[in-house]
Amino acid sequence: MTTAAPVHSYFGAFGGRYVPETLIGALDELEAAFTSAVVDPAFLSELDGLLASYVGRPTPLYRARRLEEAAGHPEIYLKREDLNHTGAHKINNTMGQAMLALRMGKRRIIAETGAGQHGVATATACALFDLDCVVYMGEEDIERQALNVYRMKLLGAEVRTVSSGTRTLKDATNEAIRDWVTNVRDTHYIIGSVVGPAPFPRMVRDFQSVIGREARAQMLETAGQLPGVVIACVGGGSNAMGIFHPFVDDVGVSLVGVEAAGEGLDSGRHSASLSSGSPGVLHGSLSYLLQSDDGQVAPAHSVSAGLDYPGVGPEHSFLKDSGRARYVSVDDDEALEAFHRMSRLEGIIPALESAHALAYVLRDGASHAPESPILVCLSGRGDKDVASVASRAG
Amino acid sequence: MTGRSIAEAFSSRASRGQAALVPYVTAGYPGLDDTGAVLDALADAGGDVLELGIPFSDPLADGPTIQRSSFESLENGTTVARVLQALRDFRGRRDTPVVLFTYLNPVLRYGFKAFLADAVDAGAQGLLLTDLPTGADPDLEEAVPDAGLDLIRLVAPTTAVERIGTVATGGGGFVYYISRTGVTGERQELSSSLADEVANVRSVVDLPVAAGFGIATPDQAAQVAGLADGVVVGSGVIKALGSGGVDGARDFIASLRRGMDGD
Numbered sequence: 001m002t003t004a005a006p007v008h009s010y011f012g013a014f015g016g017r018y019v020p021e022t023l024i025g026a027l028d029e030l031e032a033a034f035t036s037a038v039v040d041p042a043f044l045s046e047l048d049g050l051l052a053s054y055v056g057r058p059t060p061l062y063r064a065r066r067l068e069e070a071a072g073h074p075e076i077y078l079k080r081e082d083l084n085h086t087g088a089h090k091i092n093n094t095m096g097q098a099m100l101a102l103r104m105g106k107r108r109i110i111a112e113t114g115a116g117q118h119g120v121a122t123a124t125a126c127a128l129f130d131l132d133c134v135v136y137m138g139e140e141d142i143e144r145q146a147l148n149v150y151r152m153k154l155l156g157a158e159v160r161t162v163s164s165g166t167r168t169l170k171d172a173t174n175e176a177i178r179d180w181v182t183n184v185r186d187t188h189y190i191i192g193s194v195v196g197p198a199p200f201p202r203m204v205r206d207f208q209s210v211i212g213r214e215a216r217a218q219m220l221e222t223a224g225q226l227p228g229v230v231i232a233c234v235g236g237g238s239n240a241m242g243i244f245h246p247f248v249d250d251v252g253v254s255l256v257g258v259e260a261a262g263e264g265l266d267s268g269r270h271s272a273s274l275s276s277g278s279p280g281v282l283h284g285s286l287s288y289l290l291q292s293d294d295g296q297v298a299p300a301h302s303v304s305a306g307l308d309y310p311g312v313g314p315e316h317s318f319l320k321d322s323g324r325a326r327y328v329s330v331d332d333d334e335a336l337e338a339f340h341r342m343s344r345l346e347g348i349i350p351a352l353e354s355a356h357a358l359a360y361v362l363r364d365g366a367s368h369a370p371e372s373p374i375l376v377c378l379s380g381r382g383d384k385d386v387a388s389v390a391s392r393a394g
Numbered sequence: 395m396t397g398r399s400i401a402e403a404f405s406s407r408a409s410r411g412q413a414a415l416v417p418y419v420t421a422g423y424p425g426l427d428d429t430g431a432v433l434d435a436l437a438d439a440g441g442d443v444l445e446l447g448i449p450f451s452d453p454l455a456d457g458p459t460i461q462r463s464s465f466e467s468l469e470n471g472t473t474v475a476r477v478l479q480a481l482r483d484f485r486g487r488r489d490t491p492v493v494l495f496t497y498l499n500p501v502l503r504y505g506f507k508a509f510l511a512d513a514v515d516a517g518a519q520g521l522l523l524t525d526l527p528t529g530a531d532p533d534l535e536e537a538v539p540d541a542g543l544d545l546i547r548l549v550a551p552t553t554a555v556e557r558i559g560t561v562a563t564g565g566g567g568f569v570y571y572i573s574r575t576g577v578t579g580e581r582q583e584l585s586s587s588l589a590d591e592v593a594n595v596r597s598v599v600d601l602p603v604a605a606g607f608g609i610a611t612p613d614q615a616a617q618v619a620g621l622a623d624g625v626v627v628g629s630g631v632i633k634a635l636g637s638g639g640v641d642g643a644r645d646f647i648a649s650l651r652r653g654m655d656g657d
Binding site for chain 2: 164171182279
């Protein structure tokens with residue numbers, strides 16, 4: 001393959017491979033490895049086996065009756081990705097990509113992380129497969145997600161602090177890409193979301209689609225019908241793409257992505273790239289982006305480190321512009337309130353990321369048709385956030 | 395005045411048995427209004443083609459030195475329009491060809507075609523976009539030569555042999571050979587296989603081949619000058635600017651030039 005951007009690198013106008021020349025060979029290699037792996041019964045059966053016996057899939061579909069009462073909607077289900085090994089959906093992707101790295105003969109793994117969930121999931125897969133692991137994490141996130149930093153170290157990963165730029169996920173990603181450009185011959189970069197150059201957005205979506213495939217079957221079995229609406233939080237957008245994708249062809253199912261409005265969309269301190277950004281190129285693909293009039297990437301903000309990112313996966317940009325999905329936003333205060341309410345209502349402490357999706361349900365759940373169930377992706381558990389929420393509360 | 399072409403700058407060195415020297419500088423560094431004086435100094439000290447960097451908030455192909463200069467430049471208030479104005483002013487004083495060097499997003503935001511037209515109008519000869527590899531976006535790639543700018547192509551050590559010819563197609567001016575995998579920045583030693591790699595690229599492409607990434611000393615510049623048609627130096631210039639200002643950069647480029655010419 002000698003073209004940098006095969007046609008299937010795009011979702012409508014979005015996506016592509018806007019990367020330094022040094023990486024083109026590695027992206028071609030990854031694309032070829034992924035394409036052959038997903039039709040290789042041995043690869044798929046090993047992955048499925050590990051997802052069942054190691055990760056704990058299928059995750060349950062849980063009917064949240066006290067949440068229904070609080071939200072004013074008669075039928076709400078939670079897809080319990082928080083019950084995965086390591087506590088979030090991120091491991092669905094890292095298991096698959098670590099197996100691909102082995103397939104390509106690459107034994108050094110790098111990753112970026114915001115909240116630390118992807119870093120922990122990567123470190124976990126690397127421990128299991130005996131791979132070297134380096135995780136880049138912004139200095140600010142290291143402070144607010146100390147528990148996950150320690151978990152990564154326990155698992156044998158090296159955590160490298162990124163002190164440049166915004167000192168959060170965006171700059172951790174820059175630094176991971178710089179490492180990859182330097183060590184590309186023996187290193188695989190496990191991107192944690194549906195972002196980056198092709199084939200990452202499609203590949204990560206496909207590994208995460210297990211969420212939606214299970215949830216769709218579980219809804220039919222448990223509720224006897226498909227949901228009227230599927231709701232998920234969106235930072236880069238991997239749990240959302242994972243649960244949305246198997247419902248995209250179900251025209252009666254609405255898809256709602258919930259972005260982080262931070263201190264408010266008008267404050268300039270938020271992470272709602274789809275709600276208030278414009279198309280641009282960051283980290284290898286064209287997608288909605290928070291940027292200045294001069295094309296400089298604007299700093300994002302969210303109380304949730306995992307949503308604190310100025311870009312978003314290109315397929316979400318496509319779903320937005322095509323009208324197939326709708327994107328709304330929830331601010332820091334609403335997310336924090338949902339974090340507390342969910343803990344008391346259901347005995348489930350949600351990740352601050354997932355709390356954004358729950359906040360939307362609490363705020364606007366009653367506006368959705370009562371005869372069709374609501375399905376929410378509870379992407380992760382909130383243990384990692386307890387210390388920072390407690391210190392915020394004083 | 396009218397700028398010389400990049401081809402002319404290379405051939406004029408080649409006719410004297412010398413390699414061209416291609417210094418890079420981040421516009422708006424160290425100070426917002428220093429760009430003109432820096433460009434003059436680089437040209438006068440022996441720079442044959444100048445790369446003028448438009449800073450970007452997320453310079454993911456750059457190492458710490460150019461990153462820092464980009465962040466400082468943006469804090470100084472550098473905008474795309476200001477960089478073009480500095481180039482226009484320089485073009486009033488010197489005919490040394492200039493390649494605008496940046497990332498895709500600031501150019502997209504400016505308006506790709508509007509940027510090309512304004513860059514030509516300001517006196518640019520070439521454009522290098524680090525995150526627009528060959529084939530990534532054919533419409534954009536074709537628009538560059540259509541506007542009258544040389545599109546500077548990069549070849550990396552990881553570029554597949556069969557891709558090298560494709561990479562050069564549609565490119566102009568020179569081909570930039572990245573002498574190491576990695577980000578920009580100085581290295582202690584040059585790659586031992588550099589001679590073979592550059593010879594390989596030169597055998598495939600018709601354009602002059604300049605090598606860069608990691609060149610910091612007159613000795614290294616001299617070594618590369620013996621292998622390639624041109625020598626690109628970036629982080630070294632930024633470092634010299636940071637420590638010695640415009641005079642520091644002038645002395646640094648002059649020392650490389652002397653090294654390359656065997657003085």
